[in-house]
Amino acid sequence: MVKLWERSSIAKIALKRGVQLTTSERMAEDIKKLTGGVMLSRNNDFVVFYRGKDFLSTELAEALLERESSMKSLQDEEQARLNAKLSFTSSTEAFIESTVAGTLGETLEANSKYGNELDGNHVDKMTRTVEAAKHADLVRELEWKLALAEKRIAKAERVLGKVETALNPTEDTKPPETITDEERFMFRKLGLRMKAFLLLGRRGVFDGTIENMHLHWKYRELVKILVKAKSFADVKRTALSLEVESGGILVSVDKVSKGYAIVVFRGKDYKRPSMLRPRNLLSKRKALARSIELQRMEALSRHIGKLNRRVNQLRSELVQVEDAKGQGDEELYAKLDSAYSSEDEDVEDEDDEAYLRSFDNPIVRATVDENETAIADSESSYSNDDDSAEDNGDCDEDEVNGVEYSDYDDDEDCEPAVISAGDFQRNLYSGCSDGDRLPRRRG
Template identity: 40%
Template sequence: MPESSLKSCLLVFLFYQIKSGGLVVWTKGDVHFVYRASNYLENTKHRHKSIADIQRVPPEECTVPEPQWKHESNTEPSKNHNGDAHGVFREIDPSLGVHAYEEPVEGTLYEREVNRLLDSLGPRFVDWWWNTPLPVDADLLPEVVPGFKTPFRQCPPGVRLTLADEELTYLRKLARPLPTHFALGRNTRLQGLAAAVLKLWEKSLIVKIAVKVGIQNTNNEQMAWNLKHLTGGTIILRNKDFIILYRGKDFLPGGVKRSVIEQEARVDAQQVKEEEARLTVMDSLQMFAGLPSEESSVGSFREYQDFQLNHVQETTENNMALIELEAEKHRLEKELKDQQWRLFILTKKIERSNQALAKLHGSWNPSEQSADKELLTEEERMIFRKIGLKMDEHVLLGRRGIFDGVIEEIHQHWKHKEIVKVITKQNQAYQITYTSMLLEVETGGMLIATQKLTNSHAIILYRGKNYRRPTKSSPSNLLTKREALRRSVEVQRTGSMKHYVWERQKSIEDLQWRLVS
């Protein structure tokens, strides 16, 4: 049997034996037979329930016989009908029997407190597959709670309501070692769970909800948003296994919430009293001093109420449209500043690239064309052109363009042949014309023709009848191979940045037009 299959079988055996207290005697496929054993006892939960029933029996209903050993010291204690000598003591004092069945206190103070808190929230999920304590089974909580409302929230002054990245990271690290509070399955109406979560937030900042096995990811997301809507909390983590909610900085515990509401009610009542007193004084002054009856609401409670009614609590469609328009305007202004800043950065980069190109061009001194040129007939040009096109050897111009190494290689070709064919990958006509003229000037030869090939162009050069090989084949007035590569990179970079500058300018004009309109 493979090792993985053996391990899975052992895990199944241990699961059934631990959960049932029996012994797995035989298994076949997915069917397991468990023997309860000869010393099988009733379920512990039922035994605890019977003990609790005994504890709830009032003392006056118990018949306590008078023990004989109190009067007769020399006689042994009488046995009950089962022959148990100690049964009399359990019948005489019920408290002794209760203490005999009590379980010893297990676990730390923290574990006992967590169990006590979870017991007050609802029934526990007994089929929990991870470590204790057992979470509350959210599927057994009521779906609808009469009179349930989203709790009253109020953020302290000077506190930002949203969470920063550091705070979110800290809360997620804090939630990792916490026990699981609830186990949620297919319950869709979550008012009972929301009420339990609000009660738990009185003791804990974070509530940790496990998703039962088999729940789809879409249902998980819907349940998370329903809980957020019902409780007003903040989702700090949601995946296929857990939903973790933070109670928020504006969460008020029950006592604090009542105090805030009572204080607001007292302030409103005091303002009403002050307004009534002001009106009474105004009426008395009008009666005795003969003042005009016009009333001014400046600085009064009525002015405050009118302001709240007309400007704060008014949520019409026009106001919402104005708010959306202002938000869109603010977004466009922010995007415009961003585009202008990017354009400024691109302009600075183009200036630096132009400075580097000017420095490279400063070390390049092109030659002057000789006034004394040889003359060739049309027949000679046609012959040299045909010879050059048929040649297999050629000089290839790459991205570096014309530098000292290219001129040296052309002179090496002219050492054995009169014609040289130069292949260039350039496509623009002005580039090919400039390259052919520059080669003619720097080499001292004669340009025969430029011919279009399949994927490139061929430049055919003739060395001349009076050709003399130069003493120094590599010219000193041109760029070196390394400098030519740097020039090519800077030219390419400048061209791409100019394209991006054009795009930025176009987007800036578009944004400015949208802001004006």
């Protein structure tokens, strides 16, 4: 009834008939005594009670009681303070004589007897001590950030290994199909002129990429794939992976205005597979997770290198501070003042296990090593050229793995150079030397 009275001012009670030793009059009197309400009407079936004008809800009653108790405690505290004040009596006659305690005269007298004047050397010494302490604190802070970054990169490696459990690259065991020089020339020229293309993004090669290649090959023999990669080594690895996973023939890899163009021929004996999406590659979601973890690892590696250089520099400067004690090296201390960073990095520690469980999949298979044996020799011969391509944003290779690489300002007006089919296949799977490069030709 109290809960009902909180929503309505009137409560209506239904009486059950046939209950022995009970009457509506007796029940109404008992309810009136227990609740304190006002009975408005009564019959054999219903009893109606009014809550009254002085009714208070439970929340309001608790608030009033709490307020009353707090006011009572304040009143008791004030009364105790007044009683304590009345218990003390002040007497001004005992303090007629003046004293020098706490006055300026006492301070000057104490300084003349016991004080030591601070000269310039003492101030310089204290400044050096403070600067050295700040420098040591900065070194400890950077070491803590370095340890945290190493912990994060270890976590990224664990997550990457968990994601790559479903990655099982195809082993290139069948002999590669060959095409003639004229066919390679025409396929490359037609592929670069094609308007339809596939854009390979940050996910790299996954099952959806191979499916789109087979869908392109349903209506045409060639497929052009545009890749926006930072280094030429990534483009080369992507091109060979596309060739192996799709079963096609890699025609060319060219530097174009939009990045790198990879042209793949479907083959003369092409048969569309029954399953367009291979089961051995990552899904779209896991490919994105793998890309994020690789990007995180790269950024953390650069961050750790920067912190290591900063810590080593600060430690060497700290040694110089210890050696320069008493010599007054003002230039060194000015350098230390400028070494402190004003930016604070917020650090949040996430739950590793919860993050790792987000990639669990019951159909994930065991991880196997990636098939890099076909391009192991070509990787070593082009390591120097890949570094220069990554630094300058361009690549100077004219022929890598039997595929010609050249720069084109216009994709439609290009005259590619031609190499023999035998040289292409031999260089593609066995690598080539620095002296086997062809001159670049511009369209």
